[in-house]
Amino acid sequence: MKLDIKFSLLVLFSILCLTTNAQYSNIALVKKHINYLANDKMKGRGTGSKEVFKAADYIEKYFKKLKLQPLGEKGFRQSFEAKVWKVKVADSIRKADNIIAFLDNDAPLTIVIGAHYDHLGTGQQGSSKDSLGVGKIHNGADDNASGVSGLLELARYYSTNNLKESYNFLFIAFGAEELGLVGSKYFTTHPTFALNKITAMLNMDMIGRLNPAQGVAVIGYGTSKKWPEIFNGIVPSIKFYTGHDGNGGSDQTSFYKKEIPVLFFHTGGHPDYHMPTDDPEKINYPGLTGIIDFEIMVINNMLKQTEKLDFQFTN
DSSP, X not given: OHHHHHHHHHHHHHHHHHHHSOXXXXXXXXXXXXXXXXXXXXXXXXXXXXXXXXXXXXXXXXHHHTTXXXXXXXXXXXXXXXXXXXXXXXXXXXXXXXXXXXXXXXOSOXXXXXXXXXXXXXXXXXXXSOTTOTTSOOOOIIIIIIHHHHHHHXXXXXXXXXXXXXXXXXEEEESOGGGTSXXXXXXXXXXXXXXXXXXXXXXXXXXXXXXXXXXXXXXOTTSOTTHHHHHTTOOOSSOEEEEXXXXXXXXXXXXXXXXXXXXXXXXXXXXXTTSTTOOGGGOOHHHHHHHHHHHHHHHHHHTTOOSOOOOOOOO
């Protein structure tokens, strides 16, 4: 009888470990995405460059591989124009695209998952923190190849897990974020999907430089009264802390202004932010996959909700 009790406790402990520290993400795929997007050959993915369109092609091809539905205005693409305004350049008006894919689960409500895929190029469009950085490639491994890798991993997980979830998913790779959240602003003012059917938006921007002692910031925790309930019981492999505000320097802000609850995952600033030194070898890959797994835990708890999340302004 004592042996049976010990065995039962061992089984229970194993189940708890699986539910709290489950590994969903694939570190090899995460590295592959970042090493492609943040390679010197991509020349920093500046808005309007041929390299940023190659990045868009890469994301679109991956969405197609996952057999997601195109939900842009022309296939997966939603095209718009963005203006370079921090510095004077001859080509201040540049073409850009959002890449939009839909996982249809025949559900009444949808979760949006987003990340921007553009960066600073070779410094000519402004925002470089390097006073001598014009002409140098800004690879943007953390900002935001890391977030795109998370976007693609979440798309892969939910489209291949052989489950028909209780919510649909809208995956959006935003263009021209570095020029002022232009892509997300364009989507929320020219939506290809009804905004009133979106229950929440989760954004990933700079999730690649986790400090294990500090943890990942989850900003937007105050945008719905339901977030504490959703986070209850989640025990990820990484530390996290919450921030109340819905506004912030990334694409979730555009959705918050449309009265949609948001969460923004972010590992904070570092000396390589907006510098030519933001390179793939500096990414904390175990930390990054831990964050992706954490997000899946959050989303899985969101899937238990039976009604649209309430919204509240945070200031």
